[in-house]
Amino acid sequence: MILMVIKFVGGILLLNKAAEWFSRGAAVVAELTGLPRLLMGALLVAFITHLPELVIASAAAWTKHSEIALGTAIGANICNTGLILGLCLIRMRADVIEQAWLRDQGIPMLLVGILLYAFGMFGDITRGVAAILLLLCVCYVAWSVISAKREPALARQAENLADEALGDTAGSRHRWAVVITLLIISVPVVLVSSHWVLSSAVDMARIFGISESVIALSLVAGGTSLPELATALAASRKGHYDTSIGIILGSNILNTLGVLGVAGLCNRLPFTGANRLFDMPVMLLLMVIPLLPGLVGRVPGRMTGRVLLGIYAVYVYSLFTLYGIFD
Numbered sequence: 432m433i434l435m436v437i438k439f440v441g442g443i444l445l446l447n448k449a450a451e452w453f454s455r456g457a458a459v460v461a462e463l464t465g466l467p468r469l470l471m472g473a474l475l476v477a478f479i480t481h482l483p484e485l486v487i488a489s490a491a492a493w494t495k496h497s498e499i500a501l502g503t504a505i506g507a508n509i510c511n512t513g514l515i516l517g518l519c520l521i522r523m524r525a526d527v528i529e530q531a532w533l534r535d536q537g538i539p540m541l542l543v544g545i546l547l548y549a550f551g552m553f554g555d556i557t558r559g560v561a562a563i564l565l566l567l568c569v570c571y572v573a574w575s576v577i578s579a580k581r582e583p584a585l586a587r588q589a590e591n592l593a594d595e596a597l598g599d600t601a602g603s604r605h606r607w608a609v610v611i612t613l614l615i616i617s618v619p620v621v622l623v624s625s626h627w628v629l630s631s632a633v634d635m636a637r638i639f640g641i642s643e644s645v646i647a648l649s650l651v652a653g654g655t656s657l658p659e660l661a662t663a664l665a666a667s668r669k670g671h672y673d674t675s676i677g678i679i680l681g682s683n684i685l686n687t688l689g690v691l692g693v694a695g696l697c698n699r700l701p702f703t704g705a706n707r708l709f710d711m712p713v714m715l716l717l718m719v720i721p722l723l724p725g726l727v728g729r730v731p732g733r734m735t736g737r738v739l740l741g742i743y744a745v746y747v748y749s750l751f752t753l754y755g756i757f758d
Contacts, residue, residue: 435631435634435635435638436631438627438628438630438631439627439628439631439632439635439650439654440654441624441627442624442625442626442627442628442631443483443624443628443654443655443657445620445623445624445627446482446483446486446487446620446621446624446625446628446655447483447654447655447657447658448620449482449616449620449621449624481682481685481686481689481690482621483654483655483657483658484503484504484507484652484655484656484686484690485689485690485693485694486621486625487499487500487503487625487628487629487651487655488500488501488503488504488690488691488693488694489693489694489697490625490626490629491503491629491647491694492694492695492697492698492700493697493698494629495698496629496633496643497698497699497700497701498642498643498644498647498703499629499632499633499643499644499646499647499651500647500691500694500698500700501556501644501647501691501700501702501703501706502643502644502645502646502647502648502651502652502706502710503647503651503652503655503690504686504687504690504691504694505547505648505652505706505710505711505714506647506648506649506651506652506653506710507652507655507656507659507682507686507690508544508682508683508686508687508714508717508718509648509652509710509713509714509717509743509746510652510653510656510743511656511659511679511682511683511686512679512683512714512717512718512721512739512743513717513739513740513742513743513746514653514656514660514739514740514743515656515659515660515663515679516663516676516679516680516721516736516739517736517737517738517739517740517743518660518664518736518740519663519664519675519676519679519736520721520731520732520733520735520736520739521733521736521737521740522664523675533676533721533722533725533730533731534722534725536676536677536680536681537680537718537721537722537725538722539571539684540680540681540683540684540718541715541718541719541722543567543683543684543687543688544683544687544711544714544715544718545715546687547687547691547711548711548712548714548715550702551702551706551707551711552707555699555700555701555702556691556694556695556699556700556702557695557699558695558696558699560695561691561692561693561694561695561696562692562696564687564688564689564691564692564695565688565689565692565693565696567688568684568685568688568689568692571684571685571688575681628651628654632646632647632650632651635650641751641754642703642705642754642755644703644705644706644710644754645750645751645754648710648750649747649750649751659678659679659682663675663676663678663679683718705754709749709754713742713746716742717739717742717743720735720738720739720742721735721739723735
């Protein structure tokens, strides 16, 4: 039991750290190839915050643990919106968020959530559906970069993120050595740590007599969402409130389109009754709540954050007490 917990926690921590190393290596490669700093920043956010979910979901789909694959992505969306967005809103003032910017980011997130719900209600994620999700993901990333170019403040923040990722390697003569070292270290660590997380999650489900979905929706999703939490809170501390909100909303879109798209190419992902009747309705509810103040010309604030945190707490409690009635 103790060894299983150590494997799970150690796997999560190592996976998140390896994602950071991999992203730094990718940043150096991007600089060497002349990629604009703005595009680097946008891609780094995707790499740093989504590599853990992507690896776990893909490995789970490949090994035919579809409940873990779906649960990781859906649970990450619920954790991002309920826990992380809730915490960020409680920490900030409502008047620092631009209503138009929130709407431009929030509505696409909600539409993507509704699209996933529609796929879940009328079928599964087949390879054809996965291809559609990935195509939409590419379109979203392109749209994000174009939108950032129109907002000088957001463009500067994306460029600053790229500079931070490069760190002391910028301008160094030994940049290729840095790239090779980071990739050589990060790739095997990602593979080993993802195996630890996946195998321990399956073991926990078997030992405690609960479904793999519950473990994925709670522990795995929470663990793989740590990069989003750290990145969003760091942006919030620096006063980049719009960026912190954008990281969370954009993360939900990339989880749905990118993570499930890649996992769906690995294997068919069938939705369970609980996914359809409980998980995705809760996910959509949490996505709608931050947008509701906009109906009366306001933006979400501390009260909205408390509501999101409350719903998330009830949801996690229900996973371990009432979840079985939805199957």
